[in-house]
Amino acid sequence: xNLSAVSKKPxxxxxxxxxxxxxxxxxxxxxxxxxxxxxxxxxxxIATIIGICFCELSITxxxxxxxxxxSYESSKIIRFIYAIGGAFAVQNSALHWSSDHRIHHRHVDxxxxxxxSAKNGFWYSHIGWMLREYQIHRYHDYDxxxxxxxxxxxxWQHKYYWTLALITNITIPVLFGLITNQxxxxxxxxxxxxxxxxxxxxxxxxxxxxxxxxxxxNDKNTAKDNPIIAWLTFGxxxxxxxxxxxxxxxxxxxxxxxxxxxWLIKTLNILGLAKNLKKTPENKIIKAIAQQxxxxxxxxxxxISAVNQNELINSIQQEYEQLIVxxxxxxxxxxxxxxxxxxxxxxxxxxxHLSIKYKELQTKWSEQQLHWQGIMRQYA
Numbered sequence: 001x002n003l004s005a006v007s008k009k010p011x012x013x014x015x016x017x018x019x020x021x022x023x024x025x026x027x028x029x030x031x032x033x034x035x036x037x038x039x040x041x042x043x044x045x046i047a048t049i050i051g052i053c054f055c056e057l058s059i060t061x062x063x064x065x066x067x068x069x070x071s072y073e074s075s076k077i078i079r080f081i082y083a084i085g086g087a088f089a090v091q092n093s094a095l096h097w098s099s100d101h102r103i104h105h106r107h108v109d110x111x112x113x114x115x116x117s118a119k120n121g122f123w124y125s126h127i128g129w130m131l132r133e134y135q136i137h138r139y140h141d142y143d144x145x146x147x148x149x150x151x152x153x154x155x156w157q158h159k160y161y162w163t164l165a166l167i168t169n170i171t172i173p174v175l176f177g178l179i180t181n182q183x184x185x186x187x188x189x190x191x192x193x194x195x196x197x198x199x200x201x202x203x204x205x206x207x208x209x210x211x212x213x214x215x216x217x218n219d220k221n222t223a224k225d226n227p228i229i230a231w232l233t234f235g236x237x238x239x240x241x242x243x244x245x246x247x248x249x250x251x252x253x254x255x256x257x258x259x260x261x262x263w264l265i266k267t268l269n270i271l272g273l274a275k276n277l278k279k280t281p282e283n284k285i286i287k288a289i290a291q292q293x294x295x296x297x298x299x300x301x302x303x304i305s306a307v308n309q310n311e312l313i314n315s316i317q318q319e320y321e322q323l324i325v326x327x328x329x330x331x332x333x334x335x336x337x338x339x340x341x342x343x344x345x346x347x348x349x350x351x352x353h354l355s356i357k358y359k360e361l362q363t364k365w366s367e368q369q370l371h372w373q374g375i376m377r378q379y380a
Contacts, residue, residue: 007031010133018133020199026197031188036157047176051088055198056234058085063094064236068101069146071249072265072277076153077166087164089174089198095158099145100135104206106144108221118210120223126200126207139200169195201232209239217244217288219295227258235259243290253285264313283331287324290372294320299377316375323372330365331360376379 034040062082065071074082086094100115102251111120115135118125129135134197148154157164169191177186223243230237230251235258238251252259268274294316301313337358 002209010136011131020127020131023192023196023199026188029195029232031193034185034188038185039148039183040189041180043101044176044182044185044189048184048194051172051190051194052198052201053234055194055259056106056201057264058082059089059091059198059202059232061098063091063097063264063266064101065261067094067154068098069246070147071247074268075189075272076272077267078273079151079153083153084164084168087161088155088168088193089171091199091202092164093154093158094163095142095145095154098148099142103142103209103281105243108223108243109210116206118207122207124213125210127204160198197247201234204229205233205236205239209233209237210296213237213240215292217238217241217285217292219292230258235261245285247278248280249277250279281331283327286327290320290323290327291374293376293380297376301379312379316379319372319375323368324363328369330361333361 003237009305058081062079063086066074066079083094086097091097092100104114104116109117109119111117116129120128126128142149173186173191174183174220176190177183180186189306209224209226209229210222211224211231213226215223216225217240221243223239225240227235228237229239235251238253238257240258241253242248248264250259250262252262265274269277297316298313301309301316337354340354
């Protein structure tokens with residue numbers, strides 16, 4: 001069903017409309033009023049921040065990178081914590097969430113099949129897709145997550161999802177409020193404000209991360225990289241990278257880029273609570289970036305009226321092809337060199353010779369990368 005061609009819209013899901021409206025109004029109006037006239041204790045504010053982090057990381061590290069994309073494996077205790085956090089976040093069961101998300105990646109931007117296609121606009125991709133029965137025809141179709149149905153924790157959480165959601169969202173704020181003697185404040189801030197904030201931070205991944213930013217890896221779909229959105233979404237804002245390399249446990253690949261989800265997963269790995277972290281080979285990332293840069297340069301040159309336009313485009317194409325050839329050779333040699341070092345396959349004299357050769361090749365590869373960047377700055 002193409003949404004733009006439908007004259008009669010699907011039925012409104014009034015429960016969702018009421019739920020999202022009430023939580024948003026309380027978070028946006030009632031909470032500031034209470035803060036102004038009464039104020040919140042520091043302990044309640046800290047607990048709310050922790051609650052938001054718990055919800056978001058359960059979604060980003062659990063629902064998203066672990067279960068939707070299988071980008072790493074984790075222990076039962078971590079999976080159980082993610083399941084509880086996902087219920088606390090009230091974003092449906094991990095099974096249903098992952099099914100939706102896999103369909104999104106398979107049919108991204110296809111208005112007929114993508115559950116939250118960004119091409120239907122900000123409102124639809126952010127929250128509108130959940131307010132009408134757009135997905136009723138496949139709501140209980142979980143054929144694309146059969147692997148997850150083998151996980152007893154996933155099956156348990158899916159079966160008792162609403163019970164878990166109600167228990168966590170009532171018990172945690174109420175208990176904290178009774179302990180701190182701040183019951184109303186805890187319900188408002190730790191209960192409702194935390195829930196509304198965690199909802200919309202996650203929803204930004206489906207909306208803003210497909211609208212606002214740049215596309216350094218691929219422009220075949222609407223996914224964008226945006227460091228501001230990364231700060232709002234616990235690292236998920238590097239969305240262009242994610243859509244090109246969806247099985248990578250990272251979204252941000254630079255050490256200075258904000259991706260606390262990646263840091264959490266890596267920490268769990270160090271502690272022995274996560275394993276088999278998947279990483280995209282560096283040469284594949286470099287090739288994707290170079291290809292995208294080549295596309296930008298060709299596009300820009302095609303708009304310039306010049307006598308030697310075709311010659312410039314052909315020259316840049318040849319530079320790109322040589323870059324890829326040299327890159328493949330360098331990374332092949334690097335792999336062989338690392339294998340020799342790891343397995344101690346050569347004597348010291350051979351190692352010294354190979355080390356000198358490898359460093360020379362590394363220097364040449366760095367120089368060619370700089371040369372390519374110079375071409376890009378000139379024509380992109």
